[in-house]
Amino acid sequence: MTGRFAPARWPRPLRSARVLVGGGIVLSVLLCAIFAPLIAPYDPNAQDLLNTLLPPAWMEGGNPDFLLGTDNLGQDTLSRLIYGARVAMVVAIVAALGAMLLGTTLALVAGYFGGVVDWLISRAVDLWMSFPPVVLSLILIVGFGVGLSNVILAIVLVDWTRFCRVVRSEVLVVRRYDYIDAARLAGFSHLRTLMREVLPAVAPLIITLVSLEMAIALIVEAILSFVGMSVEANIPAWGVMIADARKYMYQTVWGLVLPILAIVVTVIGFNLLGDGLRRTLDPKLLQRETVAA
Amino acid sequence: MGSEILGVVLRRILVAIPLMLVVSVLVFVVLRLIPADPVSMAVPPNATAEEVEAVRREMGLHLPIAQQYVIWLGQVVQGDFGRSIAFGQPVLKLIGQSLPATIELAALAAILATVIGLVGGLVMFRLRGGPGEGPADLSSILIMSVPEFLWALFLILLFGVAFNLLPFAGRLGPGQSAPAITGFLLLDCILTGRFGTLASALEHMILPAVALALGTAPLIMRVLRSSLLEVIHEDYIVMARLRGVPERRVITRHAFKNAFLPTLTLMGVQFGFLFGGTLLVEVIYSYPGLGNMMVEAVRNTDLPIIQGAALIYALAVMSINLAVDIAYILLNPKLRASQ
Numbered sequence: 001m002t003g004r005f006a007p008a009r010w011p012r013p014l015r016s017a018r019v020l021v022g023g024g025i026v027l028s029v030l031l032c033a034i035f036a037p038l039i040a041p042y043d044p045n046a047q048d049l050l051n052t053l054l055p056p057a058w059m060e061g062g063n064p065d066f067l068l069g070t071d072n073l074g075q076d077t078l079s080r081l082i083y084g085a086r087v088a089m090v091v092a093i094v095a096a097l098g099a100m101l102l103g104t105t106l107a108l109v110a111g112y113f114g115g116v117v118d119w120l121i122s123r124a125v126d127l128w129m130s131f132p133p134v135v136l137s138l139i140l141i142v143g144f145g146v147g148l149s150n151v152i153l154a155i156v157l158v159d160w161t162r163f164c165r166v167v168r169s170e171v172l173v174v175r176r177y178d179y180i181d182a183a184r185l186a187g188f189s190h191l192r193t194l195m196r197e198v199l200p201a202v203a204p205l206i207i208t209l210v211s212l213e214m215a216i217a218l219i220v221e222a223i224l225s226f227v228g229m230s231v232e233a234n235i236p237a238w239g240v241m242i243a244d245a246r247k248y249m250y251q252t253v254w255g256l257v258l259p260i261l262a263i264v265v266t267v268i269g270f271n272l273l274g275d276g277l278r279r280t281l282d283p284k285l286l287q288r289e290t291v292a293a
Numbered sequence: 294m295g296s297e298i299l300g301v302v303l304r305r306i307l308v309a310i311p312l313m314l315v316v317s318v319l320v321f322v323v324l325r326l327i328p329a330d331p332v333s334m335a336v337p338p339n340a341t342a343e344e345v346e347a348v349r350r351e352m353g354l355h356l357p358i359a360q361q362y363v364i365w366l367g368q369v370v371q372g373d374f375g376r377s378i379a380f381g382q383p384v385l386k387l388i389g390q391s392l393p394a395t396i397e398l399a400a401l402a403a404i405l406a407t408v409i410g411l412v413g414g415l416v417m418f419r420l421r422g423g424p425g426e427g428p429a430d431l432s433s434i435l436i437m438s439v440p441e442f443l444w445a446l447f448l449i450l451l452f453g454v455a456f457n458l459l460p461f462a463g464r465l466g467p468g469q470s471a472p473a474i475t476g477f478l479l480l481d482c483i484l485t486g487r488f489g490t491l492a493s494a495l496e497h498m499i500l501p502a503v504a505l506a507l508g509t510a511p512l513i514m515r516v517l518r519s520s521l522l523e524v525i526h527e528d529y530i531v532m533a534r535l536r537g538v539p540e541r542r543v544i545t546r547h548a549f550k551n552a553f554l555p556t557l558t559l560m561g562v563q564f565g566f567l568f569g570g571t572l573l574v575e576v577i578y579s580y581p582g583l584g585n586m587m588v589e590a591v592r593n594t595d596l597p598i599i600q601g602a603a604l605i606y607a608l609a610v611m612s613i614n615l616a617v618d619i620a621y622i623l624l625n626p627k628l629r630a631s632q
Contacts, residue, residue, distance in 0.1 A: 126312065127312060127315055127316065127319075129562075129565075129610075130312060130316065130607050130610050130611055130614075131316070131569075131603075131606065131607055131610065132565060132566060132568055132569020132570070132572070132606055132610060133566070133569060134569045134570065134572050134573065135569050135572060135587070135602075135603060135606045138572075138587070138588075138591055139320060139323055139324065139599065139603055140323060142323075142324060142327060142591055142594070142599060143323035143324050143325075143326040143327055144326060144328075145327070145328040145329070215438070219440045222440075222442075223440075223442060223573055226442065226573070227573070227576065227588050227591070227592075228592065229591065242446065246446070246577075249449075249450065249454055250454065253450055253454060253455075256446060256450060257450065260443050260446060260447065263443060264438060264439050264443060267438045267439070267440070268434075268435060268438040271434055271437065271438045272434065275434055
């Protein structure tokens with residue numbers, strides 16, 4: 001699947017079909033999120049009680065005014081999907097970057113310095129891994145309270161271990177290379193050696209992990225909003241749409257199918273992007289360490 | 294090999310004790326950050342300030358966190374997890390009623406995931422280099438991209454609503470009652486010979502178990518395939534082929550045995566996640582297990598249940614890891630040779 005889909009002078013990742021398709025999906029969702037007020041035909045919370053539980057416009061009983069139908073309050077499904085992309089993308093991007101920052105920093109420190117620091121950080125990872133992630137994030141949300149920033153904080157505090165575990169073992173390998181010793185002998189400080197020599201060596205791994213983590217963060221947010229423990233009630237989120245539509249699935253399945261599709265397509269986008277980057281940036285990594293949600 | 298296993302078990306337990314202690318501190322402290330007041334759940338809405346204060350004292354919530362923790366831990370060690378604020382019943386009793394259901398569901402799902410994962414991995418490996426490789430690889434990524442709770446909803450839509458083939462709420466059909474001996478429904482049905490009830494119970498478990506298995510199996514497939522790809526160039530495989538062993542047997546006997554060990558390690562981690570995944574799947578299928586109880590408790594801010602259930606989840610993950618460690622020793626030919 002890494003055939004020639006683009007001119008040979010493009011950087012390697014951009015020649016991979018997976019990266020292009022995955023990146024394309026992610027970019028489209030991102031654009032929807034950014035320009036939601038311009039694209040969405042209605043206010044996502046505007047109710048039209050004369051037109052509730054409509055199927056999409058092309059189905060029997062559909063109304064051309066509501067392209068993808070409406071929910072039980074007559075809110076436009078298309079508009080809610082578009083606005084829902086905002087929560088999804090903010091959580092995916094901010095939480096993944098936060099988890100990366102925390103996890104990578106600890107991994108660099110643990111792998112590079114070793115000793116007691118490494119022991120402590122590794123035990124912390126063990127501790128975290130002894131919790132199912134969903135259970136841990138649920139407990140954190142109960143403690144912090146609901147809201148967008150708390151959801152992001154909870155995901156960062158749960159998922160930093162995914163970065164820490166994998167990056168640490170890579171740092172352990174990189175640290176033994178001669179050029180690291182050479183940098184130290186040339187008078188580089190520990191910080192400079194870490195930032196200039198070790199970090200670039202593990203960067204491809206980190207980029208791939210971030211892409212996969214965005215998918216995981218998105219799913220966790222959907223889970224939390226499904227059980228009503230994520231954003232406030234007036235903010236449209238895909239998980240909330242699923243939870244609402246589930247009560248009316250005997251009247252219309254579309255309200256349930258469409259947000260599920262939105263989540264699945266976006267997650268596939270992130271996973272294809274991550275998988276493509278893994279193949280093009282570093283052939284040997286990750287097979288075993290990366291763990292899906 | 295027996296002493297080997299005993300050593301692993303003892304070492305695991307020695308590690309597990311401090312780990313569980315830290316887990317309990319973590320859970321306890323996080324839950325004390327809570328913005329809502331758990332007392333407000335326990336008192337009637339028209340209670341006076343004095344009554345609220347009295348309940349707070351009765352629940353020990355006026356003490357410093359450290360002291361609350363020590364008291365709570367002292368009770369937990371004696372098997373007393375406190376009383377549910379919402380139901381007024383002992384937490385341990387509530388957990389005892391719901392945990393067997395979760396264990397049965399997770400076990401069935403793990404068996405399904407293993408079968409699908411191993412068979413799928415072998416099939417994907419057989420497709421290597423051929424025209425089927427790309428599509429198989431891509432579809433495993435696509436399946437992997439759907440989390441188990443979306444599978445759960447999707448299966449309900451397909452088999453429950455569209456075709457109306459399978460039930461998707463609760464554990465038993467209407468008019469069926471559960472025999473109670475061990476608390477494990479499937480086991481109890483077999484023990485009492487009530488096979489009609491058993492069939493109904495299994496019918497109710499198929500969809501949630503398949504949803505959980507579909508969330509877990511693709512990764513098992515992919516890891517088995519990549520470890521098969523790693524071992525297939527080893528000398529002993531070449532030798533086996535030279536001896537004229539049929540290709541099918543080379544793969545299932547020689548390559549699979551060695552490729553399975555890394556897969557087993559991954560399965561340990563995955564089954565831990567699978568056990569966590571039951572939480573949401575149970576909610577979706579109104580399946581009366583630990584997860585359903587915990588989410589209900591989260592909605593009610595029922596701290597004693599949340600704490601107890603969280604500890605049980607951590608304990609379950611550690612037990613799964615221990616079981617996988619033991620399986621690893623039993624299956625590892627290198628460790629067997631040293632005996």
